[in-house]
Amino acid sequence: MSRRVGSGLLLAALAACGGSGGGDGGEPPRTWTPAGGSATVALNDAAPFMQFAPGIDASEMAGVSQGRELFVAEWQPAPGPRTLIDGLGPLFNANACTSCHVADGRVPPLAEGGATTPGVLFRIGNAEGQVHPLYGGQLQDQATAGLAEGRVNWSQEAAAGALTYTATLFGEVGLEGFHLGPRIAPQLLGMGLLDRVSEDHILAGADPDDRDGDGVSGRVHWVNEDGATRVGRFGWKAINASLRTQNAGALHQDMGLTSPVRPAENCTALQTVCAEQPGGGSPEVSEASLSAIVDFMTVLAVPERRIAERAAFDRGAALFERVGCAACHRPTLLTGGGARFPGLSGQTVYAYTDLLLHDMGEALGDGVKEGDAQPAEWRTPPLWGIGLVERKPGARFLHDGRAASLREAIGWHGGEALGARTRFQALGDADQALLLQFLRGI
Known part of the structure; x- marks a missing residue:
């Protein structure tokens, strides 16, 4: 769920990166930039999660x-x-x-x-x-x-x-x-891109005190590495x-x-x-x-989107934002600089995460605190490639694998995500199917 720069700034940011507007209510079609920026590759069905970003020196x-x-x-x-x-x-x-x-x-x-x-x-x-x-x-x-x-x-x-x-x-x-x-x-996938997102960019999305009153209060997990306090971003509880x-x-x-x-x-x-x-x-x-x-x-790459029908995909993206999924699964992030693999710098990427901790409700708590992350707090997992995950037999979802489908995973969302879950469940069957089809394509 995306955040904390205020809804107006969020829409402006999405529009600037090609992820906003259109596909809903008769608006013009959206313009989508490559899912992983310069690290985007055509899908290799046999090995979608073991491809290299192009253009590596x-x-x-x-x-x-x-x-x-x-x-x-x-x-x-x-x-x-x-x-x-x-x-x-x-x-x-x-x-x-x-x-x-x-x-x-x-x-x-x-x-x-x-x-x-x-x-x-x-x-x-x-x-x-x-x-x-x-x-x-x-x-x-x-x-x-x-x-x-x-x-x-x-x-x-x-x-x-x-x-x-x-x-x-x-x-x-x-x-x-x-x-x-x-x-x-x-x-x-796209691990180097997530590694390169600046701490300031992550911090700009945080709203630990829920100042805007939307019920979503993502916060940074501060961790100590190499004697310095840094923003955690990897792992189910952002411990690294x-x-x-x-x-x-x-x-x-x-x-x-x-x-x-x-x-x-x-x-x-x-x-x-x-x-x-x-x-x-x-x-x-x-x-x-x-x-x-x-x-x-x-240098692990990001497979390009799988879009069967463009208007339906755009409509699903609009529903994703409307029900509130984008409040934590932030559609885009911007990578910062780096001397090594410079082609990964300055890229707008569609990871669908804010890399922040969110309280997901007692039902998803497991009694284990890691660092400063409480038992029911979880880092927003990136959603890119989630449809490729789903197609493998035996695929499971959420941190403990309790969900056997994307629909089941949504049904377990609580805490800060309860509103989004409720709005998703209030959609008609056709709109729910469009939103799920969108998730499978990102």
Whole structure:
């Protein structure tokens, strides 16, 4: 939902970037600029989320190519035959980035029989922001030696109902006083564009005190990185301010790999397995390797829109704004400058996010506070490519995967998004279908 520059300024901004006006009530058709600016590519149906932005200078492709190799590699326990990709674990959730993020969509988080997959991970915490003294802040369900921390199964009493996740723990301590926080793996596209949006641009959209009285009060999640207070923008709760820290955090918690950003092993003080097992170097992911992975993530492209019929698409866009979805899923962002990959700078991109935290209501809370983000607060997830996500069998939506469709996901919106949900549900069937068709095309 978009924001806080006031409705007049918002409409002016949308008009300036080609995302406003037309397609509703007989107005002229809209003019749409490329969805990802200079990083827009034609859709590759087989690999929509693993395409590179065009126009990348050949001198910068070496890091990108190495980063892709590290991204798709299956990491191994140390000592391994290739020191570049050893050091996995000893506690981990996945042995490759592609265990969670694949070229054709998200990895389905729910398997038959109640098992979960690497497509969903589980934070462990409470409403005060504390992590578990034994298991730490994330449950690892695999180990290179001995027992993992546990496994999680899912159940759902009825269609469109909330999911129940139940942990079977392999340690001697339970989760009393702590909660599981499910986090499904997001689709990866346009990550370098989001990384390049300036903090001032994000701040201009915030309205933490709801000064305009519209019931929507997005706020910045301030995080500490490299000794400085910065604007969080990545992760379900915006816990990382940059692609560098986002990737380092995933390597650390999901794969048990240390890096210059996360130099300590992911064991707690009560776990001895990290000290007992050989490591893959100090750190296991070097500065050069981490930078290469960041380069690869930076140049991931944005597939162009899928528009079957232009007038219907424009009408859906108008309905998206009218019901209030654009109050958080801000249609456009502007990227700032950067010396590396300069072609990504100064781009208007249609990510449909404000990168802010919003209170989504008690029903979507999970009892886990991360940083300063409360249990029911979530960063507005970007919507670009959401229709490509939907077409993969087993696709799920919302942070915990409880929704099996876009319609179900909208139906769970509460808190600051309750008004938008109510207005969507008040639309006639034809208009609801047009809005959903628009979402599938962006």
